Amino acid sequence: VxxxxxxxxxxxxxxxxxxxxxxxxxxxxxxxxxxxxxxxxxxxxxxxxxxxxxxxxxxxxxxxxxxxEQASSPSAVPSYGMLYTKTDGHLYFLDSSGAETDLLDIVSEILPGNCLSGDAVGDFVYITGNKVAGRVQVTKADITNVSKMPAVGVIVSKDNPTTCDVQWSGEVLGVFTGLTAGRVHWVDTDGTPTASLPAPGADHYLQKVGVATSSDSMVLHNDANLVKRLF
Known part of the structure; x- marks a missing residue:
């Protein structure tokens, strides 16, 4: 020295x-x-x-x-919080109780949800009821039934058949297939996004959900105003 x-x-x-x-x-x-x-x-x-x-x-x-980068989450330490990265490329915060927060989820507004086993990654969903234990209650939107609209977000991952992560805003990356870059997309009859307006028919409610940035990604812009297409 x-x-x-x-x-x-x-x-x-x-x-x-x-x-x-x-x-x-x-x-x-x-x-x-x-x-x-x-x-x-x-x-x-x-x-x-x-x-x-x-x-x-x-x-x-x-x-x-x-x-x-760490392969797994560390153990909690009383009275201390921890900031770290893992091999999935995400940045995390662990509080003293052991609750882990993915900071990328906060930026993208991704929330944990409960869904149905038939709901898939890439499906747009609507709210079915009050939160349960901090998890939003959702299932696939249906443009033929106004009570199952509007779509408020899209499922971006599923841990098991009835739990999912729902993204509400920001850019959804690598979830979709077959999008048309630069085009406005709507909720389709199967709950996925489409660049084409659904065919005319009774009880078809149109909702814009975002603009594609590539064939598999989209900037969300959920418009809660529904338009009923008759012709």
């Missing part, structure tokens, strides 16, 4: 280069360390200076914070 003329504190290793470390405890693999090498400032937790240890983070030379 040296003190250069500019008043700063310099930590280096025995060779005198800039790869020094501050151990938060005894100098062993059992304690975390703050470590600086040629790539930036790193934080190593519970595994000394092993750069491959899961949970290691760093502030690189471009002042970007890097978080090593």
């Amino acid at each position: 040296t003190a250069p003329d500019n008043g700063s504190l310099r930590i280096s290793n025995d060779a005198g280069n800039d790869a020094g470390a501050i151990f938060l405890g005894a100098q062993s693999a059992a304690f975390p360390a703050i470590y600086r090498d040629s790539t930036g400032l790193q934080f190593k937790t519970g595994d000394g200076l092993n750069p491959t240890h899961i949970g290691a983070g760093r502030i690189d030379a471009e002042e970007r914070l890097r978080l090593k």
Whole structure:
């Protein structure tokens, strides 16, 4: 440890280069360390200076914070929250009770829901009743029945036959097939989006749901105003 003329504190290793470390405890693999090498400032937790240890983070030379992706969720720690990434590419927050929040879901407004076993990913859904234990109650929209409209979101994933994640706004990525980029899309007779207006018929209620950005993605714009098509 040296003190250069500019008043700063310099930590280096025995060779005198800039790869020094501050151990938060005894100098062993059992304690975390703050470590600086040629790539930036790193934080190593519970595994000394092993750069491959899961949970290691760093502030690189471009002042970007890097978080090593984890294969699974960590355990909760009383009185502390945790911010981390996982191998699915999402950023998460875990509170002290163990409740995990996918921060990407917050940005995209994705909420957990209860649905029917016949509802599929890519189906637009309507609200069937009050929330239950924080989960919205939904099932596939039906343009032939005004009581099953309007569609308020689209199912983007299903954990099991009767639970789903419903996206309400933002861009839905990789969920659909056969969309026409740049075109307005409507709810079709099967609950999926279509760029063509459904055929005329009694009790066909038209609803715009978004504009396609590619063949499998769409920016949602749910219009709750329904138009009944008669001709």
